[in-house]
Amino acid sequence: MSIKLESVSKTYQLKGRKVEALKETSLEIKSGEIFGLIGYSGAGKSTLVRLINLLEQPTTGSVTVAGEDLTKLTKHELRQKRQKIGMIFQQFNLIESKTVYENIEFVLKASKFDKKNRTARIKELLELVGLGDKAEIKSSNLSGGQKQRVGIARALANDPDILLCDEATSALDPDTTKSILKLLNRINKDLGITIIVITHEMEVIKEIADRVGVMSKGEILEIGHTYDVFSHPKHEITKDFVQEIYNFEVPNQFKATRENQVITIQFLSENAEENYLNKLYRNFDLNISILNGRIEYIKDQPLGFLMFQVTGKEEEINRLKSHIDQTNGIERVGYIG
Ligand SMILES: Nc1ncnc2c1ncn2[C@@H]1O[C@H](COP(=O)(O)OP(=O)(O)OP(=O)(O)O)[C@@H](O)[C@H]1O
Ligand SMILES: [Mg+2]
Numbered sequence: 001m002s003i004k005l006e007s008v009s010k011t012y013q014l015k016g017r018k019v020e021a022l023k024e025t026s027l028e029i030k031s032g033e034i035f036g037l038i039g040y041s042g043a044g045k046s047t048l049v050r051l052i053n054l055l056e057q058p059t060t061g062s063v064t065v066a067g068e069d070l071t072k073l074t075k076h077e078l079r080q081k082r083q084k085i086g087m088i089f090q091q092f093n094l095i096e097s098k099t100v101y102e103n104i105e106f107v108l109k110a111s112k113f114d115k116k117n118r119t120a121r122i123k124e125l126l127e128l129v130g131l132g133d134k135a136e137i138k139s140s141n142l143s144g145g146q147k148q149r150v151g152i153a154r155a156l157a158n159d160p161d162i163l164l165c166d167e168a169t170s171a172l173d174p175d176t177t178k179s180i181l182k183l184l185n186r187i188n189k190d191l192g193i194t195i196i197v198i199t200h201e202m203e204v205i206k207e208i209a210d211r212v213g214v215m216s217k218g219e220i221l222e223i224g225h226t227y228d229v230f231s232h233p234k235h236e237i238t239k240d241f242v243q244e245i246y247n248f249e250v251p252n253q254f255k256a257t258r259e260n261q262v263i264t265i266q267f268l269s270e271n272a273e274e275n276y277l278n279k280l281y282r283n284f285d286l287n288i289s290i291l292n293g294r295i296e297y298i299k300d301q302p303l304g305f306l307m308f309q310v311t312g313k314e315e316e317i318n319r320l321k322s323h324i325d326q327t328n329g330i331e332r333v334g335y336i337g
Contacts, residue, residue, distance in 0.1 A: 001066040001084070001161035001194055003029040003052055008061030010047050021047040023218040024060065029196065034188050036209030036226065037198040038241060043215040045198040049164045052196065053085040054078060066161065083111050086155030086193075090167035092147040096140040100131060100150050103139055107157040125153040129183060145176035152183065156191075163187070165197040169204055181207045202245045206230070206298045214238045227298045231268060239335050246294055246305050248336045258314040262291065263321070264336045267304035269329045276330065277306075284320050286312035305336065 010022040022044045029035045037045050050056040051063055054070045063070045065081065073081060094103050104122045113121065126132050129149040134142070139150060148168060155163055165184065169177040185208050188195050197204060205212050205226060212230075213223040214237060221235045233239045250262050267276075280288060288310050295304040310317055324332055 002031045003027075003162065003194070003196075004062075004064040005048075005051065006062045006064070008051055008058040008063060010044075010051060010056060011059045020218050022051070025220055026061075027213070027220065027223070029194060031194055032188070032192050033210045034185070034195045034197065034208050036205040036212040037196070037215055037220075038200065038202065038205050038212060039198075039215030040200055040237070042217075044218040045215055046166055047218075048215070049087075049166055049196060049198055052162070052164060053082050053087065083158040084160045085162045085164060086158070086160040087164040087166065088148065088151045088155050088168045090170045092144075092151045092171075094139040094147055094150055094154075097138070099136050099138055100126065100142070101135040103150055104153050104157055107154045111158050113158070121157070125156060128156070128187075129153045143176075144172050145179060148172065148176075148180050149183070152180075152187070156187070156193075160193065162194045162196070165195065167199055168197065170199065170201065174203070177201075177203065178207070184208060202241050205241075206245065206296060208299065210299065214241070227301050227303065230298055231266065231303055233335075243336060245296055246336065248292055248294075248305060248307055250307075251291065254309075259317070260309070260311045261317055262307060262309050263324070264305060264307040264333050265324055266331050266333050267295075267302070267306070267329065268331065269302070276327075280320065280323075283323075284312075285316050286310045286320060305333070307336070 005025060005027045007024050007026055008022065009024045012019040012021055037048065039045050047056065051058050054063060058071065070078060070081065095106065101122055104125055105118060108118050108121060126135055129152050131146060131149050134146065139147065142150065169180050172180060181204060184195060187193055197209060199205060209226045211224060212226045213220040214229065214235065215221065216237050222229060222238060229238060230242050233242050248264060254262060256262060288308050290306065290308045292307040293305065295302050310320060321332065324330055
């Protein structure tokens with residue numbers, strides 16, 4: 001189900017002071033995609049997602065979900081519509097004293113789900129999130145990952161078209177995060193649910209987002225296919241996020257001269273790195289030593305970085321650079337290190 005935000009903004013009044021949490025923003029999210037929003041704390045990410053289900057009223061602009069302007073709906077209509085927009089949170093929001101079963105039942109009761117079919121529905125949801133054998137366990141006894149699975153089951157209870165995830169994995173360890181992201185990916189594929197994830201973690205974005213928006217100070221600075229945004233970051237913040245996963249820095253003590261330089265290149269495809277390096281060794285009269293290298297997969301597409309030090313005649317170094325610049329699928333990156 002598609003989502004369209006047109007010129008939405010949100011300003012809070014805080015002790016007579018205005019806080020512009022979201023500047024005027026227009027954004028379209030396509031039906032069936034996984035859209036990521038990344039940004040540091042206070043960027044306005046939660047504000048933006050809370051506008052999608054109108055948990056917050058926008059100060060300006062309109063929010064259209066599946067062709068319907070939510071700002072025009074009555075309270076009752078909005079409540080109905082919200083059932084089709086599930087949401088999960090960092091703190092899971094479970095009723096800790098109740099069992100897994102009761103936690104999901106609670107949501108179904110609230111939506112007046114047919115009583116006869118409730119048990120079957122709960123069982124189905126628990127199977128879906130991999131907790132088929134945990135129905136009778138008290139929520140407080142679950143691990144973080146299991147709690148989030150219950151959170152997901154609850155969010156899916158009313159068969160939503162959209163799932164909003166606000167820092168859904170931020171309280172989890174890396175392995176558990178991976179397993180939850182896998183589940184979200186499967187839900188997106190198998191059920192065709194449009195998913196919006198907001199996070200401050202690159203790990204999350206690179207694992208599941210088809211497209212990404214980078215947010216800072218109430219604005220989406222850049223937006224595009226995740227691979228394009230992170231292979232060609234434009235804003236400093238986006239570069240910082242890339243740097244976070246590649247962890248490149250030119251060694252402190254290194255002093256570049258004309259005859260001794262550090263070059264960082266990125267590989268935009270499944271290019272065999274070793275072969276490429278061999279070629280450089282063979283064709284250039286330079287000393288080349290590798291300082292750092294890493295391949296990451298951005299939604300299954302490889303993006304590799306390689307940093308090396310070259311020593312030799314300046315002309316030869318320049319020849320190497322222009323060779324790199326003319327090679328398809330390989331680019332020098334200036335901002336890293
Ligand atoms: N109800 C509110 N009243 C006043 N200010 C608010 C309110 N909600 C959010 N803000 C402010 O709006 C800005 C954006 O907040 P928001 O929660 O959207 O950021 P975020 O990107 O989700 O941050 P985090 O990563 O910490 O969750 C912040 O400066 C915040 O203090
Ligand atoms: Mg937030």
